Amino acid sequence: MKGYTFEQLQIGQSASYTRQITEEDTRAFAELCGDKNPVHLDEEYAKGTVFKGPVVHGIHTASLISTVLGMHLPGPGSIYAKQDLKFLAPVRFGDTLTATCTVKEKIEGKNRVILDCKITNQGGTDVVVGEAMIIAP
Numbered sequence: 824m825k826g827y828t829f830e831q832l833q834i835g836q837s838a839s840y841t842r843q844i845t846e847e848d849t850r851a852f853a854e855l856c857g858d859k860n861p862v863h864l865d866e867e868y869a870k871g872t873v874f875k876g877p878v879v880h881g882i883h884t885a886s887l888i889s890t891v892l893g894m895h896l897p898g899p900g901s902i903y904a905k906q907d908l909k910f911l912a913p914v915r916f917g918d919t920l921t922a923t924c925t926v927k928e929k930i931e932g933k934n935r936v937i938l939d940c941k942i943t944n945q946g947g948t949d950v951v952v953g954e955a956m957i958i959a960p
Contacts, residue, residue, distance in 0.1 A: 826901070838896035842920060843917065844879050844920060846877075848879075858880060876915065878915065887942055888922050890922065901959060911952060924939070926938055927954070933958075936957050939954055
């Protein structure tokens with residue numbers, strides 16, 4: 824499992840992670856975090872909402888960013904320090920999501936790295952955008 828040190832990271836460098844989100848994933852996430860809001864789990868209830876059906880937890884969706892940062896760029900040894908997120912579109916069971924993080928800025932002397940983060944669905948629609956700060960190894 825390869826990672827990058829602060830010195831190896833380059834502005835514009837990016838990495839991605841793709842995963843299909845299943846109903847089972849969402850139910851497991853709800854059990855893990857305790858958020859059992861029926862908009863995520865109850866089809867009949869969710870049909871009566873603005874979404875017209877169940878939607879995946881936003882934070883479950885955003886967790887794909889953590890996978891990119893912790894496993895790919897910079898990778899193992901990275902420490903999450905900050906994350907700003909904007910949720911743009913609902914995610915449905917069966918959607919295939921791609922999280923991409925791109926190095927935007929390096930803060931010398933502190934090993935801090937600012938990354939632009941984006942998650943898109945299988946149709947190319949941005950569902951989450953934001954910015955992360957990590958401490959690189």
